[in-house]
Amino acid sequence: MHSYHLDHLQFLETEAIHVMREVAAEFERPAILFSGGKDSICLLRLAEKAFRPSDIPMPLLNVDTGHHFPELNEFRDRRARQLGGKLIVRKVEEAIASGIAVPNPGEVSRNRLQIPTLLAAVEEFRFDCLIGGARRDEEKARAKERFFSFRDAFGQWDPKNQRPEIWNLYNARINPGEHMRAFPLSNWTEMDVWEYIKAEQLDVPSIYFSHQRRCVRRQGQWLPVTDLLPPKGNEPVQDLVVRVRTIGDIISTGMIESPANNYDDIIAEIAAARVTERGSRADDKASEAAMEDRKKAGYF
Amino acid sequence: MPSPTADLPSPTRPHPVDLLRFNTCGSVDDGKSTLIGRLLYDSKNLMEDQIEALERSADITGGGQINLANLTDGLRAEREQGITIDVAYRYFATPRRKFIVADTPGHVQYTRNMVTGASTANLSVVLVDARQGVIEQTRRHTFIAAMLGIPHLVIAVNKMDLVDWDEERFLQIRDEVESFLPRLDVLKDVKFIPLSALHGDNVVRTSEHTPWYQGPNLLGHLETVHIASDWDLSALRFPVQWVNRPNNPTHKELHDFRGLSGQMAGGIVRTGQPVIVMPGGLQTKVKEIWTLDGQLDEAFCPQSVTLVLEDDLDVSRGDMIVGTDSLPGLSSELSARVCWMHQRPLQAGRKYYLKHGAQTVQCAVTHLESRINLDSFEPEPAPAELALNDIGDIRLRTGRSLIFDGYRSNRLTGSFILVEPGSNATVAAGMLAAPVSAFTPDFAEFTI
Structure with a gap:
């Protein structure tokens, strides 16, 4: 006798697949943010689950800060090749060279400089939705983020003016120049990610x-x-x-x-x-x- | 069936742990955030750096005392104003279950947030301050939980320490809630628990102050409440979300693959089963249930799968595959109850986009039938408008017929949102009334 009841990983998986398919259906030029980190590794498996036997209908995008672990970039490139996916890499160094990203005097960290680099890539490819691996359990500000998180023409998030998200009905409407961030792993915890990686036997850096x-x-x-x-x-x-x-x-x-x-x-x-x-x-x-x-x- | 990824290892091993989603609601000082903080703290789901961060912020704002509410009040604006401005989600686990908590604020003006946080919940916890007893917010939140069809409700009578753990006070509050419960929509399962979130009594550990209370503590109840039947498994509903066509010119089998991808919104589907594709009404059979992990003999709500049909019919996003036995409604004239979520009020004649399952259609609100008075639960007929946080019954006309069920029979195929053109704001959450008549396929008359 079948139990007709999903365990927690199966539930999180079907929820995430649903979000990915909504993105594919509702947007013209979406991309998946893929760094090679554990969360985005899960994203790629979920994309396979959502879209196979078709090709994954969107490119992979990574902002390379120039301060990445070499093991991470090597993994990123290899995994993208295995999937037959198109990988787009935009570098903070190039953004600095072209004046898109301007470091403060003495600023060593590339953390802040990723932001203009990413937004320039959104403009360059006219991406209307970026799928990211962020999870609500990571951090208090993320705990308040929606599955479909609206960004204005400057790429800004306005936490006080988020669209209510009811049932599994995601409002994907945007005006030209605006874009969406979609987070299929919103409800996953760090433990869920590793349990999923283990259950699916996913390779990690x-x-x-x-x-x-x-x-x-x-x-x-x-x-x-x-x-x-x-x-x-x-x-x-x-x-x-x-x-x-x-x-x-x-x-x-x-x-x-x-x-x-x-x-x-x-x-x-x-x-x-x-x-x-x-x-x-x-x-x-x-x-x-x-x-x-x-x-x-x-x-x- | 071809599987280009068949060489990858697959099947997800069975996990014994399932997932319960709940939300907490109550008015401003009922102690919702403290209760969640207590659940996390006492069930050992807090980490040292979180406790450290709590202590750091306590030094600045709390006069040296740790404030458990700081765990969920995540944004700076909220900490400064001491309020919760939006729905915050928290995650914790025990060996029996994983939990997702939506912390939804209690202010009058934030009803929309409660609807947001509660719409996906299996269970709602409504907090009542034992000193204040049942207030307008208690009635309002209980009403909303019932309206949303949340299967399980807990009335948590908090701050029992401040009324000396008085059993009489607890029973008074229980009687008061029970006096209005019958006037609400169906609530299957209601539990009353006396507790103190601040001190932890009956939250994770059973209190010695309540020998007169024989029921479970809150966490014990959350761990054991039966949720396996919360999804509708009776009538097959499969909204087509994405048409899966590899169009692969070099791979012969893949070239001809035409699958319909989506998430089961009701019932069970089996290979070989006769189905109807709506709104076209054509009948065919399910040939395959395709997943990356291999083909399935059957799939059930809420699994995500890809169906391959026997016949190559013209099917697109927004269509729905249903069983032949229990058919949904098909209509462009709809009645619904809505919660209005936007500053700009709703007036009759306004036009919106309506998103329902995998389809978006244009619609006009033709009539405002009533506005619900949340003190008396009585409908006030023919309101001029519905303002932010109002709940009311309306009639709509859609540009294309909707394939739908009443919200009471299926939360997924009976719900919709309204989106305002231009601003793209989500302005309403809607629950459809049951169809006046079920869809009748053309062939039905021939099979009688």
Whole structure:
């Protein structure tokens, strides 16, 4: 006897597939934001579930900050090739060179500069909808975001003026120059993402698994030593067994000490974790409203 | 059937854990956010950095005391004003279930947010301040929960510590709620729980202050309430969302593939089953139920699948595939109850886009039949307009016939939104009245 009842992963999956198909049906030029990170890996599998046996009817878009982990970009390119998808990469460095993105004097982080780079790509390709892997459990400002999140002609999010979202009826109407962000994983948690990756046996970049890396301790975090982030003076460098829990830029992503080298270990580690995923992202610690401010300006 | 991705590993292993969605509502100081904070805190779903952030903000605004409400009041504007301005979603889990909580604000002007947060809920928690008892907001929120057809309701009588855990007070409030429940739309399952969100009594741990209360604590109830029957599995409804045509010139089998992708909105579909494609009314059979994980023998609401039909009919987005036994309505003249969600009021004669399932049509609101008085629950006939947060009954005419069910029998095929042309604002949530008569396909007369 069939139970005719979906478990939680099956429910989240069917909800996300429905959102993806709405995007494909309602927009003329949508794209999927694909970084190679764990959330966007799930997005691509969901796109396969939504659209196969057809080709995925939209290109993949990535904003390359120039500060990406090399393992991430390698994975991104490989996965896009496997899927037969069209991958569009726009670089912050080129946006700086052409004056689209202007760094403050001494600004090292590329975090803010991603925003004009992304919005320039939206204009260049006249994208009317970007599908992103953001989840509401990540952060307090995201907890208030809709599945279909409207952006005005400047790419801005107005949290006080969001469209009410009722049942599974998504209002996809926009005027020329405006665009939409769609978030099929809105209701997923970090644990759901890993359970799904495990259930679907999805490949992920190697840095999610335990490996050896030289790190320095800064502001309570282990940051990887690279050309972009050399040790200062006689700052002690430690050789640690680490992995990443969430991937940002290589200069701001805290490595966690971990022996986890398979899905089950990672799931067990998250179940026992005592800090949130974004606790290891320096970009979110700036202020309590850091994410809210970036989102209003057009961040994913 | 060809499967270009057949080499990828697939089947999702069965998980024993299911998902309950609930929302909390009550008036401004009933302690909704505190209750959610308490649920997260006591069920060990809070992380150290979240507690740290709470403590950091407590130092600035709370005079040193941790404020559990800060967990859900996420935006800066809200923290400054001490209010919740929008629906916030929270996630937590116990070994038995995963939970999605919509924290919906209680201010009068935010009824639209409650409708938003509650529309997808299995269960609503309506908070009542034990000192104040039943107030206008309690009646309003209970009415909305019933109107939306939420299968389960919890009346959480909060701040019981402030009335000395008085059983009489609890029973008074219960009696008062029960006195108006029969006048609402069907509420299948209503539970009353005495608790203190601030101190945690009967939230996650059973209180020693309520020996006179034999029922479960709130989390115990959320973990065990039966939700497997919350979807409609009786009548097959499959709104076609996206036509799946690979049009692959090099792959012979793929070249001819024509699938209809969508999410089951009701019932169960099986291969070989006769179905009717609406609004055309042509009958055919289901040839395959295609998914990336392989073909299925049957699919049920709310699964997302791709159907392949025996005959190559002209089917497009917005059409609906239904069973031959229980047919929906097909009409361009509709009656509905709406919750108005926009500053610009609704007046008869206004035109909107109406989105229903996978189809969007133009519509005109022809009559405002009534506005519901939320104190008396009585309809006031022939209002001049429906303002923001009003609930009323209207009649509409659509530019194309809608394939629909009454909201009471199916929340997915009985609901719609109205979108204002130009501003593109979502201005209303609508629930359709049952069709006056079911659709009659042309061939029916021949089969009698």
